Amino acid sequence: MSLAYAYQSVEPLPVERSLDLDHLSRRTSGDAALEREVLAIFRRQARQVLFQLEAMTDPHTRLKIAQSLNGSAKGVGAWRVAEAAEALEAAMRDERPAGAVVADLAESISDAIGEIDNVLEG
Structure with a gap:
């Protein structure tokens, strides 16, 4: 597979x-076992972030965690999580209050x- 194909679709598709x-x-070349493994890893990371969101208040820490989650979310196609993580990144960079943004991110992570x-149990 060429690199052009691998990175051709990084923008979210319109999905509900x-x-x-x-x-x-597409990212896993249709390897179902790899898809399950990647989803399990992302689920573990997302759960960690969900628990950390309540406790962390340091803007620098929030920014780093949001950036990491954003990249992972885009990799698995969790577009709502990626969008909410980007919103938290922006709030942290702009030094804006993040209460509503954190709540949106937590909701998207939970979903x-x-x-x-x-998917994994089905």
Whole structure:
């Protein structure tokens, strides 16, 4: 597979679900076992971030965690999580209050985790 193909679709597709499983399939070349492994890793990271969001208040720490989650979310096709993480990044960079942004991120993470649970258990 050429690099051009691998990075051709990094923009979200219009989907109503929390996960773009077609994107994930393209990223893993259709390897179902790899897809499951990647989803499990992302679920673990997302759960960690969900628990950390309540406790962390340091803007620098929040920024680093949001950036990491953003990249991971884009890799698996969790576009709503990526968008919410980007909003938190922007709030931290601009030194704006982040309460509502953190709440939106937590909701998008919870939705994605629920969908991943359904995929992995189904």
